[in-house]
Amino acid sequence: MPPARRHPTMADVAERAGVSVSTVSRTLRGLANVSPEVRVRVERAARELDFAVSRQASGLVTGRTGVVAVLVPTLDSWFTGSALSGLAPSLRAAGMELSVYVIPDLAERAVFFEQLPARRNADALLVFSFDLTDEESARLDDLGMPVVHVSQHAEERPSVYVDDVAAARTGTRHLLNLGHRRIAFMQSPGATGFSFSSHERLLGYRQALTEAGIRPDDRLVVSARAADRRAVAEALGRLLGLREPPTAVFAEEDELAVSLIWTLRRSRIEVPERMSVLGFDDQPVAELFDLTTVAQSPSDMGRAAGELVLRLLDDPEADRRRHVALPTRLIPRGTTAPAPESGQRSD
DSSP states (O other), rough: OOOOOOOHHHHHHHHTSSSSSSHHHHTTOOOOSSHHHHHEEEEEEHHTTTTTHHHHHHHHHSSSSEEEEEEEOOOSSSSHHHHHHHHHHHHHHOOEEEEEEOSSSHHHHHHHHHHHHHHHHSSSSEEEOOOOOOHHHHHHHHSSOEEEESOOOTTSSOEEEHHHHHHHHHHHHHHHHHOOSSSEEEEEEOOOOOOHHHHHHHHHHHHHHTTTTOOOOOGGEOOOOOOHHHHHHHHHHHTTTSSSSSSSSEEEEEEHHHHHHHHHHHTTOOTTTTOEEEEEEEOOOHTTTTOEEOOHHHHHHHHHHHHHHHHHOOOOOTTTTTTEEEEEEOOOOTTOOOOOOOGGGOO
């Protein structure tokens, strides 16, 4: 019986290519800091030896797991799904795997930050849309790995985001330019610590009103979940019951705007003739409902986050405080129109 054939090792590939074992590891994992000439030599040697790199072997040489962890409050959202779809290909192209931690409530969040499982199981962490406390931020700073904040601007830390404040100002100005002076803001209630963008968009709305010489009225800010039609109807009822009801509503997300439009039409209130409605996101449902909205691209955000985390992993000298701000844009459609004459008043 012939002796068992010895499987080639990374050291065999390194010897044949004339490079170090760590260079072989970086090359076969697709990392960027390898010259084209060296990459060709290593890949040729690996083919000739019929060598396939294993994650375990790579980790022994580099001290890395080959995994990027992602911390998200939910997977049940258009934003998260689109962002992860943009992130995953860039990581796969670099030979990295994706590990997702879903933290849907405050109890699981407390457990995560106490145990920090990503410390043992990942090379970097992406944190999506969390209002972190100072203590939580300090815990992440002590991980000893790159931590990139996604969909929020974190001071002195790498971040990929849109400027929600500026985007909401743009949306509110659109309504102001149409002659609306009583503009409501409808937000989605969320568990404490999971509503970073909501706070920022409300701030931008208020800033635009103030710049236009209109004093923000807290009675015009209401909350409802998009999936709870009764709550949307009750929130709309509070607005319509005011002595001076609004002529336009800025909903902080498209799904909430669509639910509001459904409620308005069911109440025989024409959109946009009697009530203009503006959304935020430009989800696929926005075009279906001809919804005017402020558009962002979570897939671009995920892709940019992937590129940033790979840069931080590959280059120890990379800027650890780099901010990547992606653009938003107003998409005017059929749910906004000039304010009705009866709703206009002098400032």
